[in-house]
Amino acid sequence: EDQVTQSPEALRLQEGESSSLNCSYTVSGLRGLFWYRQDPGKGPEFLFTLYSAGEEKEKERLKATLTKKESFLHITAPKPEDSATYLCAVQAIDNFNKFYFGSGTKLNVKP
Amino acid sequence: EAQVTQNPRYLITVTGKKLTVTCSQNMNHEYMSWYRQDPGLGLRQIYYSMNVEVTDKGDVPEGYKVSRKEKRNFPLILESPSPNQTSLYFCASSLRAGDRTGELFFGEGSRLTVL
Numbered sequence: 001e002d003q004v005t006q007s008p009e010a011l012r013l014q015e016g017e018s019s020s021l022n023c024s025y026t027v028s029g030l031r032g033l034f035w036y037r038q039d040p041g042k043g044p045e046f047l048f049t050l051y052s053a054g055e056e057k058e059k060e061r062l063k064a065t066l067t068k069k070e071s072f073l074h075i076t077a078p079k080p081e082d083s084a085t086y087l088c089a090v091q092a093i094d095n096f097n098k099f100y101f102g103s104g105t106k107l108n109v110k111p
Numbered sequence: 112e113a114q115v116t117q118n119p120r121y122l123i124t125v126t127g128k129k130l131t132v133t134c135s136q137n138m139n140h141e142y143m144s145w146y147r148q149d150p151g152l153g154l155r156q157i158y159y160s161m162n163v164e165v166t167d168k169g170d171v172p173e174g175y176k177v178s179r180k181e182k183r184n185f186p187l188i189l190e191s192p193s194p195n196q197t198s199l200y201f202c203a204s205s206l207r208a209g210d211r212t213g214e215l216f217f218g219e220g221s222r223l224t225v226l
Contacts, residue, residue: 004153032212032213033213034213041220042219042220043201043203043217043218043220044154044215046213046214046216049213051211087153089154089213091211091213096208096209096211097142097159097161097167097209098159098169100156101146101154101155103151103153104153
């Protein structure tokens, strides 16, 4: 069964304190792994797509990496405006119309 | 402005009273999908549509219906709502079915409470 597990559920950081969020996945064949950001009261907003192990993508203070079993979202020197819930999702080769989302990591960055 | 619009944003209803949540996108996207978001369970896919008149079940379709008569609209229908359908619902769209970028555009969400 295809599934996605994210950890930790919640993470509190001080401004400038770097850390990583984890996304473990089980999928029959990975077509793509995606990271989204969700602000309170809003729909998720697309961040990155990763396709194969070893791939990395960067955007401002965020860097996403991918292995054969998990992905990490590294946050370098976070700012309060990075506070949000970060969602991970996968798309399988055998049915790429379906997306499987994790339950997210709620990040709180204190000034 | 490119957007996905859902209505209503908030709704409180009673068990058994049929309701429809509308979803409209202005980006000429082929693919549209409905999700529900519950604490600890994440986003779960209800139904999706690859194009006009083409729909299929996601992982949690029980109690829901959809239709895709026009490219821009993808309404979610609850024929006889029950309290376990109390949730936050999101509509999403992407350029085409199977778009490998995985870039889904989400609406702002519809919070539904069934008493």
